[in-house]
Amino acid sequence: MTKLRSRRIAPIFATTLALSLASVATDAEAIGPRVTLQGASWKVKQEAKAAYTKGKALMDRNDFAGAAEAFKKADELVPGAAPKYQVAVCLDRLGSAKEAIEAYRTFINSQPGEKYADRVVAAGKRIAELEKMLKTPVTLNITPAGLPGMVVKVDGNPVEGNSVELEAGKHMIEVSAPDHEPFSQEVDVAGEPLDLAVTLKPKEAMPPPPPPEEEDGSGTPGMGLRIAGYTTFGVAVAAGVVTGVFGVMALGSASDFKDAPSEQLADDTEQQGLIADVFLGVAGAAAVATGILLYFGYTADDGGDEMSAAVPKITPYAGPTGGGAGLSWKF
Known part of the structure; x- marks a missing residue:
């Protein structure tokens, strides 16, 4: 009796175990992808x-280049504020101002939250400092282009x-x-590339020189001679007046000498x-x-240079025993 029951129970147990294993296998297949994803x-x-x-x-170890690459890899695997900030710090320590500014801005734009509030403020200040040290390209668009000199x-x-x-x-x-x-123009460079339009205007043509003024004769050779002539004319008149005065005085003294001869009148x-x-x-x-x-x-x-060269030179002279004039000229 007991053996009969055992024989009947064995197939039933085997069937139940098989169904259970099949069910487990089916469940494993159903959640397999999820388990794999969670593991990855x-x-x-x-x-x-x-x-x-x-x-x-x-x-x-002050290996900021290697550290920057490591932080970039960490950020690629699991994006986060911490690796972004550390990348910016490493680039800053390497002296790469332009790349550091971009990295700091990437960190700020990631909106890291209150936990990183202090670092956001520090990053903003550092960006301002780096921009002052950063050299910015300034392009001059000159018109007309290619001018010589x-x-x-x-x-x-x-x-x-x-x-x-x-x-x-x-x-x-x-x-x-x-x-x-x-x-000339003053520009204010603030970190952004700048294009400056430059226009060189041609200089205005110089006005023609004014026509020569008509000569008034003051600079001509003849004018100088005429002035000298009028001067000697004045000398002649003055000398004539003196001659007349002393001539009359001499005649008066001679008349007095005849009336009353004396040595003084003779000398006078x-x-x-x-x-x-x-x-x-x-x-x-x-x-x-x-x-x-x-x-x-x-x-x-009217005679030009030749006539001017032939003009005589008159030199009046006077002395205790007489007077006269010297005359000379070139020809």
Whole structure:
């Protein structure tokens, strides 16, 4: 009886076990993908954590280039604020200002939350500091282009080409070229590339010189001779007056001497007569010189250089025993 029951139960147990195993297999197939995904996610997190830890260790050894790569890998595996911030710090320590600014902005734009509020503020301040040190390209669009002899200066220093890199702040740009008006403008560089339009205007044509003024004769050779002639004429008149005065005085003294001869009257008559004779000679010489100078003064302008060279030179003279004039000329 017992054996019969055992034989009956064995097939039933085997069938039940088979169904149970089939059911377990079916459930395993149903949740298999989920178990695989969860395992992969955990594995990625571990790899990201390992990369982040490696980055921190490299930073401690001042290997900022290697640390930056490790933090970038950690951020690629599991994106987060911490690795982004550390990438920016490493690039900053490497002196890569432009890349560091971009990395700090990436960190800020990721909206890391209140946990990283202090780092967000610090990143913003550091961006402002780096922008001041960052050289920014400034391109000069010069019209007309290719002018010969064109010179470009930045803050008074000549530079080559139409593109320069400038630090943040104010700079004076100067452009000049022959026959064109110079250009100058102050620019404020703030970290963003700058295009500056430069127009060189041609200089205005110089006005024609004014027509020569008509000569008034003051600069001609004849005018000088005429002035000299009028001067000698004045000398002749003055000498004539002196001659007349002392001549009359000499005649008076001679008349007095006849009435009452004396040695004093004799001396006065002789002295007054001598003075009259001297100034008579001067008056005569000046009169002759006046005539000659006025003649050549009014004819020298028509005769040109040859006539000017032939103008005589009159030199009046006077002495205690007489007077006269010297005459000389070239031909």
